[in-house]
Amino acid sequence: MTETGHDRRLAAVWRDARVVDVRHHGDLAVILRLDVPDRVIHRPGQHYVVRLRAEDGYTASRSYSTVSAPSDDLVELYVERVPDGEVSGFLAEVVEPGDELECRGPIGRWFAWDGRGPALGIGGGSGVAPLVSMLRHAREVGRPELLSLAVSARTAADLPYREELEAAGALVALSREPGARGIGPSRLDAAAIGAVADPGATAFVCGSARFTLAMESYLLSAGQPEGSIRVERFGPSGEIDEDEADT
Amino acid sequence: MAITRGFTGRRRQAERDPRLPPGQYDVGRSWPVLTAEATPRVDAERWSLGIDGLVANPTSWSLRDLKKLAGQDSDTYRGDIHCVTTWSKLDTSFTGISLDTLLEIAQPSPEATHIVEESTTRYRTNLPLEDVTGGKAWVVWEHEGKPLSREHGGPVRVIVPHLYFWKSAKWISRITLLDRDEPGFWELNGYHDRGDPWLEQRFDGD
Numbered sequence A: 001m002t003e004t005g006h007d008r009r010l011a012a013v014w015r016d017a018r019v020v021d022v023r024h025h026g027d028l029a030v031i032l033r034l035d036v037p038d039r040v041i042h043r044p045g046q047h048y049v050v051r052l053r054a055e056d057g058y059t060a061s062r063s064y065s066t067v068s069a070p071s072d073d074l075v076e077l078y079v080e081r082v083p084d085g086e087v088s089g090f091l092a093e094v095v096e097p098g099d100e101l102e103c104r105g106p107i108g109r110w111f112a113w114d115g116r117g118p119a120l121g122i123g124g125g126s127g128v129a130p131l132v133s134m135l136r137h138a139r140e141v142g143r144p145e146l147l148s149l150a151v152s153a154r155t156a157a158d159l160p161y162r163e164e165l166e167a168a169g170a171l172v173a174l175s176r177e178p179g180a181r182g183i184g185p186s187r188l189d190a191a192a193i194g195a196v197a198d199p200g201a202t203a204f205v206c207g208s209a210r211f212t213l214a215m216e217s218y219l220l221s222a223g224q225p226e227g228s229i230r231v232e233r234f235g236p237s238g239e240i241d242e243d244e245a246d247t
Numbered sequence B: 001m002a003i004t005r006g007f008t009g010r011r012r013q014a015e016r017d018p019r020l021p022p023g024q025y026d027v028g029r030s031w032p033v034l035t036a037e038a039t040p041r042v043d044a045e046r047w048s049l050g051i052d053g054l055v056a057n058p059t060s061w062s063l064r065d066l067k068k069l070a071g072q073d074s075d076t077y078r079g080d081i082h083c084v085t086t087w088s089k090l091d092t093s094f095t096g097i098s099l100d101t102l103l104e105i106a107q108p109s110p111e112a113t114h115i116v117e118e119s120t121t122r123y124r125t126n127l128p129l130e131d132v133t134g135g136k137a138w139v140v141w142e143h144e145g146k147p148l149s150r151e152h153g154g155p156v157r158v159i160v161p162h163l164y165f166w167k168s169a170k171w172i173s174r175i176t177l178l179d180r181d182e183p184g185f186w187e188l189n190g191y192h193d194r195g196d197p198w199l200e201q202r203f204d205g206d
Helices: A005-011 A086-093 A125-140 A162-167 A190-196 A209-221 B063-070 B099-106
Strands: A015-025 A029-035 A047-053 A059-065 A075-080 A100-107 A119-124 A147-153 A171-174 A202-207 A229-233 B048-053 B059-062 B075-082 B087-098 B114-119 B124-128 B138-143 B157-159 B172-178
Touching: A005 A100, A029 A086, A029 A100, A047 A075, A047 A086, A059 A075, A059 A086, A059 A125, A075 A086, A075 A125, A119 A125, A119 A190, A119 A209, A125 A147, A125 A162, A125 A202, A125 A209, A147 A162, A147 A190, A162 A171, A171 A190, A190 A209, A202 A209, A209 A229, B048 B099, B059 B063, B059 B099, B063 B087, B063 B099, B063 B138, B075 B138, B087 B099, B099 B138, B099 B172, B157 B172
Parallel strands: A119 A147, A119 A202, A147 A171, A202 A229, B048 B172
Antiparallel strands: A015 A029, A015 A100, A029 A075, A047 A059, A047 A100, B048 B059, B075 B087, B087 B138, B114 B124, B114 B172, B138 B157
């Protein structure tokens, strides 16, 4: 897929998308499926911006990773619920099928995979969302072998799209799962990442600041070239407090 | 544009902090980290910043040189910063040296119109010269009185606080003056060429 300047301008246009489906991932997140009129087809890894508009003109907007494959008729967004989050709270509690939401996208051409070269996706928690889009796309184009995945969360229940990831053979690490199930590591540590590092692949690392920093250093120690590592940090967990900044 | 059913927002438009540009929210005391590449370990002892390109006097400084140049009363920016991902951090401070001081030494040629900031990671971002002169840009090594952390671009980064923060290169290593605009990393990857938060110049096409 190539993207022309024309597409880029079209992607920047705000559109009124219709909410087709709303699903909840426990209290952690809401998964929205949107019908976006005249949409520009995304590349797995790209994101959308959703903008809420009040009657007095006040707006609030946030970016969310696209989870759906490019070929999907709808755009699926994984919206992690931020404690006290103005936008994510509204999307999770108020929005229902049939509502209209302003959105624009797809945005970002760096953390994006076209399904051609080998790729390694490493995600922590909600950071798996863009990797699931990559996974669905790899399946669609019949090249599942191009994409390796290593993901982690505290518990199985905390891992978005767990069944889909496990079915695809992703390395799943659960750091606080009581009575570890005996398969896979409990953490994505240096050894686990060393085993999946692939200097010939582009590494897509997505998660909190702390998670991505750790994964980067494991990848570098495992010989993954610096220039092959692409990082996306997002969500509330993309933040680190000042006193944590030097870890 | 359609009103979102049921949405009133945390604050009424009229109550919004006037320091917040449109579409931004106040992130409070935290400071999110956003980077596209692996976070480098830059050795402050061996680090240097060069200014080159269309200048009469290409110059390179070590961190020690910069601190000496800044002297006792180094320049401090106190104010707000705005990230394109919609957070703003209000009333924060950075200490370093005004880019004006460094450009005074390097002496831009009359035909120079733009700069490119380049990081040790090869991250690049482009700006018109007028956006980094006249007290609008700083090369900084402290945030709120403490050494700038690695995640936030330490040991030394640029800040151009009146534009979205991707225009403020972390781990700065080189500033090149050009007679033309040369789009950098995000500018080639879907983001706006200038990035004025008050005009919401977020993405290409805004």
